[in-house]
Amino acid sequence: MTKSRSEQFFEIAERLLPGGVNSPVRAFRSVGGIPRFIDRAAGSRIYDVDGREYIDYVGSWGPMILGHAHPQVQEAIRKAVERGTSYGAPTVQEIELARRIIEAFPSLEKIRMVSSGTEATMSAIRLARGCTGREKILKFEGCYHGHADSLLVKAGSGIATLGIPGSPGVPACLAELTITLPFNSVEAFRTAVDRYGKELACVIVEPVAGNMGVVEPLPGFLETLRELTRQAGILLIFDEVITGFRLTYGGYQNLCGIEPDLTCLGKIIGGGLPVGAFGGRRDLMDYLAPVGPVYQAGTLSGNPLAMAAGLATLDILSSQRADYDVLNHRTAELCAAMGRLFQAADIPVRINRAGSLFTLFFSDHDVVNYETASLSNTDRYALFFKGMLERGIYLAPSAFEAAFVSFAHSEKDLEETLSACAETIKTMKGGI
Template structure:
């Protein structure tokens, strides 16, 4: 079985019906894969230009480090001019030059029901009339908390925060407080935010920019962070044997999204659950990306593995800044003020993020939701892989539900070292070519892509047609 697009039975029945009869299991195929920014898909479209984006970005570079507020946005790994977004709606986005794109980033995952959903916007407008932040409890926190607890198998109590980074910071401190141990195992290429203990062999922008670690992170902050290749059972066993009785937790993305899209081998998650229990350590799933995306109950529902603790973000805020961590009641009652482990946040549980999250999760409960996501994403990734193969390129990829990825290597890809075999130069040329054709992927070979309920058959077919054109010119 290839290391991408693992085919496992899903356990969800939530969400609109899709007319295609494509089967449910995720795709898994690996095949043998410089474009200039000047023209667009057909003769009827206006000339592709990024003049206004270039002017705005040049100005931004004098105001913000690198001209951006998050590194991958600067297009360093793909080259060319970053696009400056003006507006989004549904599955599409528009830049300040007036170019329109089919969007497969979705604000890095949250836009699962589509950008600027009318119902969510209306609910936010009503909520704003009462205020945007209280710095005090509000009833909306109870509602979203109950929805999260009902959905996610591992969560009996939850604490809301404001970002995925903050959630992972809190869950690490909690794991150490509960176990009275300090060491934690993370996996190469997995990204758990930019807190000091996690910036060791991290994914996301760290991988994209080729930064092995970060200046400013003291050795004392990472001395208790142990690393292993993803999907490597022997390496994890060795770490537990070497550091017997010292490991508080194992944290991982159950499906990696920050080193590209990498799925776990069938036995890997089961092994992690077993070895953590045997060593009185905690298993932590970072489901900031996979939560409510692979299934309504996240990757843990999809794979049938219940961790001790879980971090969430993105989707549960409906596009507004949010994060959360939760788990077994006995562990969560260590968190202040119920217990001695301190963590706080002024904007945590703010009414706007809670409102957007509530209405997003309500939509995800509709029948057929995850069937639809699976079918459109399968159609997309199989079309891209077929187009790459037909043009003679080495390419492999796969998907689970509304999350996908592809690498410019023949694969299989089981871990970050495998992912780094990709032809990143070719990906950059492919990326720029697709941008000209009106398709927006993540500007890095080492990031997963996302579909949503607003992606249509026409969107998918236009994307495949564009890929066929671009592949022929690589």
């Protein structure tokens, strides 16, 4: 049998790259099969090297809220390229993007640009430790905040997908400084603050978890985090790398009315180019060098290409703020229709949704934290994933990731997705 071009490229990639990929989940190991090598993308669609077309619900893991290759964003990048790709010096564009972001987030007075979400969370935690003089941090099981050493303890995303508890290479002394608790557990958090409050520099949390699959905060959870951290002098960090500009123009904090001390951003603010940012109150941010003692630097921070793409993206999103409600409603309708298809087939699922994010858990338990997420039937998800892929629907190759609906997804796209879902369910009946 003649091998597909993706199969041929993957064989070459495995000789050159660990696992054949540059980010572990892309290897398809938890769902089986060979990863598709993507040749191009436009709107809601991606196209692989074999010429196959897919409706894309990965969206580069979140940033493509406008769809792929949006003409306005592409033109902004083209103009930026003509002026040079990197200067390692200040630009007007980074000032303007910072201003736009600060205007959208009431809790932000100053921000610093970096090149990834991992850099943002790592730097925010260093800043919190520097400001407070404390060393311990607290995170929640299943929340993934990038691959910095202290943050891989009981992380979600690829760690959950690969079924490993953390990572070799993380010194035990660093792991000991990281306290992990169940997401959505007010009781566990109260106990931890009582025990460790004076040692904790910060609490970092995804206000809506997106890396164990989508899990919304239960009523009172974030409110309790804010109240108790403020009382104990602990800095509260919201990791809004996924949720920033995804659920509304701003962050989830705009919707819930809770202001953290520091916020981490990425993905959408770069319009598809590598970017991250962290920011917060002026007094905290002024602890950063060169005005303060906490050092952080980056050659490509605020690079002109990412700034141009981010500005163009926020320009468009700002002009269509009301459309977020439409996008969120259409995503809700898609999830409800999928749920009815599974119910009719007597296949237990829980579809968790927040705005235009959703995760389909093959479980008969409500998913409210990592423990309940881990009860999901990953073998059944792999069957569903393969069936949808064969029918031209590209979902995350992991049961513990979010699906992303973009403004580029049309009614026709959603109808085709539901049709593919119905056909896939037929093949799953009687399966695992």
